[in-house]
Amino acid sequence: MTAESVTPQPVTPELLWLVAANVVRWRRYGDGGQKLRPGTKSYRGGAKVYVVDTYPGMGHEQVTTIGRARTGRWITVDTGSRHLHTFRAKQVFAPAVLRRADSIAVRPQTREEAQELAALLERLAATYRETHHGAPHPTPCLCHTCLVTPG
Incomplete structure (x- = not known):
């Protein structure tokens, strides 16, 4: 018997389709x-x-x-969708993300389901960003809406 046949292989969770997004560079507050x-x-x-x-x-x-915190560690956090943008369907390969998703029993979804959810979240997040404060933007403004909207 060789050492290779005795060493158990780590179990890798199944690949998942999830919605990926990016955190806005600047957000309004106060x-x-x-x-x-x-x-x-x-x-x-x-x-x-x-x-x-x-x-x-x-x-x-x-x-x-699920994402990398400011400290570099992987975290699971509830956040406002208005603080995210560029929602898209992505197949997840990162073992840390797969383990965290598996530990909170994420429902597997197809690529099409992830794309539909991404489109919905993109529309809603844009609306939430515009209506959350209910006041004009500061001048100059670096929030996501002002950075991506010309003029």
Whole structure:
């Protein structure tokens, strides 16, 4: 018997299709959204995260995400969908994401389901970003909406 036949192989969870998104570079906060902060408390601006759950009763305003924290460690955090952008369907290969998703019993979805959810979240997040503060943007403004909208 060789050492190779005795060593157990690590179990890798099945590959998943999830919705990936990026954290906004700057977000509005404070009275009337007149101040700006980079990223979120947990994530740096531009960080890639995976959406593993939504809260349909709340209109998808809050989502559960898996991503690399500001410290570099993998975390699972609930965050406002308005703080995310560029939602897209991605097949997940990262073992850390697969383990975390498996531990919270993420429902497997097809590529098409992930694409539909990504499109829905993209529309809703844009609406939430515009309506959350209900006040004009500060001048100059670096929020995601102002950065991607010309003029």
